Amino acid sequence: PLLTQTWFLWSQFSPTSSPKRFDLNIMPVWQKGITGQGVVVTIIDDGTFDLRGAHGLSHDPMPLRDADNGHGTRCAGEVAMEANNSFCGVGIAFNARIGGIRLLDGTVTDSMEATALSYNNHFIDIYTCCWGPKDDGMEMAGPGPLSEKALRLGAQKGRDGKGNIFVWASGNGGMVGDHCGADGYVNSIYSVAIGALMHTGLPAFFGEACPAVMAVTLTGVTASNLDNGCVTHFTGTSSAAPIAAGVFALVLEANPDLTWRDIQHLITKTAQIPNPMEPGWSMNAAGYHIHDRYGFGLLDAGLMVQQALYFKSVPPQRNCSQEVTLDPVRILSPQGSVIVAVHSDGCGGTDKAINTLEHVQVRASITSVCRGDLSVALVTPSGTRSQLLGTRRNDASPAGLKNWTLMTVQFWGEDPYGTWTLEVSPLVQSPNHHSNITPPYSSPVPSFSPSTSSF
Template sequence: MAPLFFAFCLLFNTPLLALAEFRIELADVLELLLHKAKHPEYGLPPTKETSHSSKASGSGSRFAIEVDAADWDKVLSLAESAGFVIEKKLQSFSNIYIARRRGRRKRDTGQIISELISSKSVRWAEPLLPLYREKRVIFTDPLYKEQLRSWSSTPSMSIPEAWAAGFTGKGVTVAVLDDGVDALHEDLQEAVDPELCYNFIEVSADVTPKPGREETHGTRCAGIIAMTANNSKCGVGVAHRSKLAGLKVLGEGQLLNDAIEGDSLAYKSDRIDIYSVSWGPRDDGRSAEKPGSLAQKALEYGTMHGRGGLGSLYVWASGNGGLEDDNCAMDGYASNLHTITLGVATSTGAPPWYAEGCSAVMAAVTEGPKTTNGMITTDVDNKCVSFSGSSAAAPLGAAILALVLEANPLLSQRDVQHLIVRTSESETLVRTSPSQWIVNGAGLPFSRYFGFGVLNAEKLTKAAKQWKRVEPVSSCAREMRVSNGTFKPGSPLRLDLPFEGCKGTSGEVNWLERVQITITIEHPRRGQIALFLTSPSGTTIQLLHPRKNDDSPDGLSDWPFVSVGHWGENPQGKWRLEAVSVAHPKNVNSVGSLKAVRLTVQGTRADPLKNNAFILSKH
């Protein structure tokens, strides 16, 4: 992977620096980072979204650094002599290392800042902060019949039908980013590829969960994907001939950081096809957190360059915070231009009690009837267990997409998304819960809980075999002027956003895939904000719902809201953003102020269905 400039990035532009000058600059920038973490008045203030979020308190003394140095031994020696210890090199990025401060320096901070500003060798810097992540928890196999009952809920995911057509995930590798995978389990031994496993916490290849700890989540996710068939143990994985990469990033009592997230999300993206992620910021209805520099760059790199340029697939669970009025719009991992976010539908066609919805949800899986108690899967210590919640949605969806990639290995990650949009089952859900649905300007039904419907493995694999690749993505972004952005209860703000879709340029978009609107809002209580986006076709999507627990006074700072609900429309014309401040007993007359808006659309210049008209017929 080409060098990227990430959190706490040091770039030495000159080929050879004097040793003394190098020692001063490396020490100074690390020292400055410590000072900035404690004294934000010098710049790099804490992100507003994280002041009430799941980030742990305390700045710590660890950093990610990138150096451009041919002789690393010399760099190591100089760094240590300057008072810093190099702990490790990241696995997925060139020349990015983790450094830890050793001892204290007594130099004047103002002097250090002045020297840094004048130094051409220093770009920018950022300390590593600890991040709290919450887990979103005819065969001979004895529990296969119970699996069938789960998969056969209405609407059916048609998994056995895809198997009958010969698709089992063969040749596809799925990574489970979690708290480890029990590779010794009888139902996982054949699937786990030890060459692709890595423990980012202990910096080793051993991803085995620790005995006696709450480290069962990853093993349960892995079983849904790749349990071995016909071995008289547990059940059958949806992609039971796929390979597994266990990437351990979570552990009892362990906190993540941006370096671990980025390193794992980019890990061996040339060999890993799909990344399954069932964790995220706290589902408490008040946390607001998005990927850091390393994690975001990893997602961008993977979707563009993974799988030999076809793009890796990042499958994310929407979240379990429904009971807290949470929604995944405030989870910048689930609501992201580069992830495929999945929800859950019950057998009655309604969202489960724990479900989080948002405009970024692309599709759903069914959790099965109540009598099944969840999905059958593997557990640590060679056991079997049932597993439910949105945690099960990501691996189940990832496994279905593994069948799709087996059917057509030449699909790009965007081709896969087109197939999801066009083949997902929505008719039954629309009948049972019509209030959850809209029909967009392209005639596609969409729900913030179910996306475009429930994944259907049979239809997906059948369509994948015929699908012709879409053209490379076009992207168009525009900053919008805001003159008077005030809004309050009973007096919403409606802002028209003229948009030409970069017509006549290389970024021209005529057929929309995803839209992202990045917003800065000042508001005394963030949980009162509701946001709506209306396209030129007249489709209104609610980007943000009020959250009863979110009492943060920090508003929104450069927050990206993603919508897939406008898929297939023409983005050219007048968009409209509506900002509403919902009345609250503690803040009856609270006033919000919209400060900045940036609209970004992604899609294609040419009609993606021109060579894929078959997809419009019933499959």
């Protein structure tokens, strides 16, 4: 009955909408008969209720029915609300199998996260995670060692070796100046970080910027709720990430042989620029349009599925790393930045040799009396600049960065050979700022593919 409010799937469902509403171009996919059949999507959250297939994938057989615990149900509804049942709306991949793992109703440990992220990973195709550090602009946290291992093994061995797809919400701390470079889950190369876009094509006011964001979907959407309820304005990056999971479910039905990296390559090739006039768009040296808030752009389900049908999998991943120790320690003052130049040959002459970039990570240790004053940027040999960490006005922690991993996807497709430049800058308005970069400083820890794929 609420089909006219599912504009985010196909704007013509709401023909009277003005101004133009952006959508995910779902209808051409459904017209091909692709509806998520045979794909398993699991929501790691506070549990799900009244959803087909939720039983058997939930860790908690007797979850509490709390009005505050409807978040997971709303996320699941976006993916797989049943079609043609005269209730609420319809899920993007309405024939996908949907399940829930109850994690967030209480204290969460690294072991619990790892168990959830690896649960039944031979059977589950896509995990959707709409949680992370507090969106207060003060906290800096990420996966512990067990969770990191679960993500890595999921990508390497899940789905019979093709790799699980981990979809992650990029965070809702934009109003308080948060930056998702401070979110270690978003900065994992194994997660697909998704931001939120308003129906006007502008980034959501609550969204966080960082170069780990791969794409955006839409927010303020229709979803199922507890006790046979329905919501028509589900907002936050928590509403955007499950939409991406639904799109990926359609893509995996179209081509079940796609790997986790194939999905990311398809995003870079098919995402659309919704608002080219929005400040911040640039093009990297490989010809990809990039933005700290949009990533590569708005997901286009029709185009992504079309290319997935004939997609040739990318070559095996190669990892090239280089460690640089600064001696003596470099001191950062309010008068200027610390600039570190590092030459890379892309591990040429070894079995790790590469010529095109995918993810680039920098693992850095920086002492600081005020962590929120720190700004970290990386520049490729081709001149593309990526803001790995932005200043955060609420973060007054003296902890600095200790072996913290920052990640960017904005160098996708570029050649790693040449001189890289790392820039660490202070907040100019902070005259008492005093920081130093302490050894060891490792740069970068990138993952590369050995050749550029053509589609």
